[in-house]
Amino acid sequence: MISVDDFQLEARAWLAANRAGAPRDYGAICPPDLVEQGVAWHRKVHEAGYAGIHWPVEYGGRGLTPEHNSIWMLECALAGVPPVFNMVGLVLTGGAVLKFGTDEQKAQHLGPTVRADRLWCQLFSEPGAGSDLGGLSTKAERDGDDFIVNGQKVWCSGGRYSDWGILMARTDPEAKKHEGISFFLCPMDLPGIEIRPLKQMTGEAEFDEVFFTDVHLPAANLLGPLHGGWGVGMAVLTSERGHIGTSVIGLERRLESMARLAEGRDLSAIERQQLAALISKGSSYKAMAQRQGPIASTAASLMKLGITEMMFETSMLRGDLAGMDATLDGPDAFGMLAAPGGRIAGGTSQVQRNIIGERLLGLPREPKA
Numbered sequence: 435m436i437s438v439d440d441f442q443l444e445a446r447a448w449l450a451a452n453r454a455g456a457p458r459d460y461g462a463i464c465p466p467d468l469v470e471q472g473v474a475w476h477r478k479v480h481e482a483g484y485a486g487i488h489w490p491v492e493y494g495g496r497g498l499t500p501e502h503n504s505i506w507m508l509e510c511a512l513a514g515v516p517p518v519f520n521m522v523g524l525v526l527t528g529g530a531v532l533k534f535g536t537d538e539q540k541a542q543h544l545g546p547t548v549r550a551d552r553l554w555c556q557l558f559s560e561p562g563a564g565s566d567l568g569g570l571s572t573k574a575e576r577d578g579d580d581f582i583v584n585g586q587k588v589w590c591s592g593g594r595y596s597d598w599g600i601l602m603a604r605t606d607p608e609a610k611k612h613e614g615i616s617f618f619l620c621p622m623d624l625p626g627i628e629i630r631p632l633k634q635m636t637g638e639a640e641f642d643e644v645f646f647t648d649v650h651l652p653a654a655n656l657l658g659p660l661h662g663g664w665g666v667g668m669a670v671l672t673s674e675r676g677h678i679g680t681s682v683i684g685l686e687r688r689l690e691s692m693a694r695l696a697e698g699r700d701l702s703a704i705e706r707q708q709l710a711a712l713i714s715k716g717s718s719y720k721a722m723a724q725r726q727g728p729i730a731s732t733a734a735s736l737m738k739l740g741i742t743e744m745m746f747e748t749s750m751l752r753g754d755l756a757g758m759d760a761t762l763d764g765p766d767a768f769g770m771l772a773a774p775g776g777r778i779a780g781g782t783s784q785v786q787r788n789i790i791g792e793r794l795l796g797l798p799r800e801p802k803a
């Protein structure tokens with residue numbers, strides 16, 4: 435197996451030669467207007483052996499280790515390009531299918547997903563169930579060889595362009611709330627599925643509402659145990675938080691550019707202190723991310739909280755430094771409008787603090803109403 439150091443040199447050289455064909459670094463989820471370019475980039479990345487780096491070779495991966503994968507993410511962040519098309523397919527769906535899928539499900543989904551021939555979205559949140567995801571009410575009722583799905587999902591990033599979605603739905607309304615949920619792989623073109631774009635305060639519409647009306651979903655699309663979907667969903671969310679946490683490396687580039695932004699400006703003592711505090715926080719998080727890689731444990735909440743709070747503060751400080759210009763259209767204004775979303779997506783900052791308090795620090799559990 436190629437050593438991590440040699441792999442890093444190889445990846446760096448490939449990126450230097452090929453980065454010109456990449457879309458701008460959009461983060462974890464490809465916005466709808468960049469899909470064509472994002473898919474073309476992913477296919478090029480896959481052909482060169484950099485998609486599914488730690489997946490088994492039989493499923494289209496390269497059979498290397500998670501350390502090789504985190505080096506690829508680091509090199510992409512340094513090059514300012516997205517590491518793959520979209521993390522929902524490769525990180526969330528791929529991770530869930532590898533861990534919980536039957537041999538048939540692995541054969542059906544992993545190859546097309548790693549090649550970006552099958553694009554995925556995440557159908558978890560509902561109007562009445564976000565932080566308290568266990569309270570979800572979309573129903574999937576067994577009817578012969580199918581489940582009949584009725585309900586509504588919301589904030590579904592990339593719903594419009596996705597071929598399939600990972601869906602959490604209630605299969606046993608009588609059971610305790612976390613014990614009556616199942617996890618499904620759902621084609622987005624089934625009759626009865628309606629997708630409507632939602633406009634954000636940035637002016638863009640990156641996510642959608644998804645309505646299910648008497649949708650016949652084949653029972654073979656159940657992933658993991660019937661009524662045992664909570665465990666599958668939590669494994670998926672932990673991977674998502676680990677992935678979001680590793681974007682700290684991209685943040686360091688932003689901090690470097692902020693340090694340059696201060697050059698030649700007459701910053702106040704407070705602004706200088708704020709900038710210095712952010713740069714030193716960024717360096718500590720970078721060191722932690724490099725030590726841990728894309729972590730799939732409750733410690734992922736630490737990185738998710740730290741990185742998204744810091745990105746929020748960075749965007750606000752950028753706005754302050756830009757002054758009046760930040761109220762106009764442009765990257766500083768866009769950054770300030772987009773920043774709050776990062777503190778919410780993948781589980782809010784408050785929820786991460788609860789997880790850290792209860793599961794990492796062993797504090798008393800939050801009282802339940």
Ligand SMILES: Cc1cc2nc3c(=O)[nH]c(=O)nc-3n(C[C@H](O)[C@H](O)[C@H](O)COP(=O)(O)OP(=O)(O)OC[C@H]3O[C@@H](n4cnc5c(N)ncnc54)[C@H](O)[C@@H]3O)c2cc1C
Nearest residue numbers: 556557558559564565589590591775778779780781782784
């Ligand atoms: C950019 C973006 C992309 C997203 N993409 C997707 C996607 O693709 N698929 C998907 O399914 N979802 C997606 N989401 C939804 C996201 O997962 C939810 O918004 C998030 O889980 C919060 O749920 P909520 O919006 O219902 O807020 P609520 O859960 O209603 O929370 C409202 C407020 O109450 C606070 N709060 C709630 N419970 C507690 C508690 N126990 N203790 C302390 N404070 C609490 C929260 O922190 C928050 O400030 C996305 C969100 C964003 C912003």
